[in-house]
Amino acid sequence: GQQVMQIPQYQHVQEGEDFTTYCNSSTTLSNIQWYKQRPGGHPVFLIQLVKSGEVKKQKRLTFQFGEAKKNSSLHITATQTTDVGTYFCAGTASATNKLIFGTGTLLAVQP
């Protein structure tokens, strides 16, 4: 079945350092979404990418969708303590209606 893996599982950075999480799917995706979950909270939508090779930016966050539509990345420039949380990617396989989430990357930011 469809599997979506994320690396790393956990990342600890000093405030001001950059951070990247990678998402890899076993199947081709029709789209990829990214979510952020604060500790004790629920996932909150950040962005959706649809096109092969697409790059989108939201302030300090840069999202990429791979050319083959099987991988994606989220890069945060100059992390802040407000960036703390777990970042999930989620993809819909081209052949199904199922939105499958990645395993998530927990980001800790030390002031």
Place this chain on the structure above:
Amino acid sequence: NAGVTQTPKFQVLKTGQSMTLQCAQDMNHEYMSWYRQDPGMGLRLIHYSVGAGITDQGEVPNGYNVSRSTTEDFPLRLLSAAPSQTSVYFCASSLGTNTGELFFGEGSRLTVL
């Protein structure tokens, strides 16, 4: 708008008991889904629905039933709870399967003793 409302927020069950987690949305969303979240496992899809009267299995459907008699409601039933079903459950909805943002409820923390 209330968005996605889940009840209860917390529940403790004994093994073998049954219960229903309620989920309602007031955004007229066609797509609704249930996920469970366990440490290190991310969010795993249990069941989903693309519209009233239509449901389908996700990644981990065993031990759970769902129905979708109205657009607004998508209850999740545990017929005979097991300790392995101890988890945090999230209900989520969106306009469609490929039409963007998934809105999540606040979550229901279930403990099965």
